[in-house]
Amino acid sequence: MAEPIKNRYDFEIIFDVENGNPNGDPDAGNMPRIDQETGLGLVTDVCLKRKIRNYVEAAKEDAPGYRIYVKDHVPLERNNREAYKYLGVDEKKIKEVKKKDADIDRKIRDFMCENFYDIRAFGAVMTTFVNAKLNCGQVRGPVQLDFARSVEPILAQEIGISRVTVSSEKEQEEGKHMMLGHKFIVPYGLYIAHGYISANLARKVTGFSEEDLALLWQAVINMFENDHSATRGSMAVRKLIVFKHESELGNAPAYQLFERIKVEKKDPEKPARAYSDYTVTVDDTDLPAGVTCIQMI
Amino acid sequence: MGYGVRVDVRGDFALFTRPEMKAERVSYDLITPSAARGVLEAIFWHPGLRWIIDEIRVLNPIKFTTVRRNEVGAKAKARVMWQAMVNGDRPPYIATPKDIMQRASLLLTDVHYVITAHFEMTSQAAASDNPGKFSEMFRRRLAKGQNYHQPYLGCREFPAQLCPCEEDVSLPIPEELRGEKDLGFMLYDMDYSDAAHIRPQFFRAVLRDGVLDLRGVEVFK
Secondary structure (H helix, E strand, O other): OOOOOOOOEEEEEEEEEEEEEEOOHHHOOOOOOOOOOOOOEEEEEHHHHHHHHHHHHHHHHOOOEEOOOEEEOOOOOOOOOOOOOOOOOHHHHHHHHHOOOOHHHHHHHHHHHHEEEHHHEEEEOOOOOOOOOOOHHEEOEEEOOEEEEEEOOOOEEEEEEEEEOOOOOOHOOOOOOOOEEEEEEEEEEEEEEEEEHHHHHHHHHHHHHHHHHHHHHHHHHHOOOOOOOHHHHHHHHEEEEEEEEEEOOOOOOOHHOOOOEEEEEEOOOOOOHHHHHHHEEOOOOOOOOEEEEEEEO | OOOOOEEEEEEEEOOEOOOOOOEEEEEEEOOOOHHHHHHHHHHOOOOOOOOEEEEEEEOOOOEEEEEEEEEEEOOHHHHHHHHHHHOOOOOOEEEEEHHEEEEEEEEEEEEEEEEEEEEEOOOOOOOOOOOOHHHHHHHHHHHHOOOOOOOOOOOOOEEEEEEEEEOOOOOOHHHHHEEEEEEEEEEEEEEOOOOOOOOOEEEEEEEEEEEEEEEOEEEEO
């Protein structure tokens, strides 16, 4: 397995939606999520993680070490025999290990981390053989995401649509030929999400490596490219700004770094309808010592 | 007590789940001592020390919001993983259509606390460790924004902003938090002294003028 990452990273993802619903709220009939107090649109952390998982699954097609644990699909066969590089010479030894081995949870944890990309990145909760070990079987991954929030209050618009099919045969017999439906769209919304990557958790827990990191950036940049659907409209990641710290512990508070990124609307009078209605500036002059700013896109 | 620390903590959202309402999570009104300990431990922790929270000051009005999310109900099973590992089976995965469930969470929004804490040395400390060293390490990391992992407010999707808090700042308390507020029983922390039986500890939380004083508080098991 490749070496774990050695630097802390904080990153900001700026993405937008045009005539689509970035993340429906199950509590509000699938309307776009809105912070009721401020009117700002929300996209949950888990929504973005799903996109990252889907991208990795599409890009790696279940290659060894890059499987995805939390899948979007129906389970396939579980007993597809396959030799694991991981086991190698040690296979016999592992067989000999008794179930009461105090270290068994750690071995299983390592096995999971080595096989599944999403566990290496985000962690997982697992039942354990030995009680009260490994903090109840919790694997904390190094990558942490927060809720994305829109820059300005969003307008959730309900669009009435008609469809030329009916739900039941009875309706067909009654002579109905079409029905009305509805969908929600946000005409335009620019959203910001923050992410944090702990090198300590990568080194001590999951072994998240430089290659994994490169794949993560690729996944973030392309997370909407493989996620087009009727509801999403057109979504795109506009900017991925990464602050790389020289040390494992980091060299500056994350929020101070994020404050260097300014998103402003060009014409405050006019409602924004395109990314070109905003300007994004990153102040990367005199960054704190040991911090470098990388604009991935 | 000479080695106390005071930290300014804020965040857009927070979720300090009440243990009695875990399926559809409901947050406590304010950060629990155990969550506050977790915030400090994200900055600096060592087996040789144990953080003890002395006081939590609430600086923003207590406000809630709800978020319902599609979540996964299943956990990875150690036994199944073990089989995959030994037999070389393809490892299993969680398929969301089968294991998905929608769960609501009642979150706190726009929180701001000042946490006062100190630490005690434990028997795990090496001979070369001393409180001064640990205290300096913590202060240095806090001032530089260094952390072991990004601290968070209850759940990892709610990151916390931390900065040092000057000792003698008199902080304004929101009007609605003036007077005495009984918040009922609240989780104090988990008792890890017996690893096989980790038990929760509770205390009676009373907020006086926005301050939760935990010094000498009576803890129930």
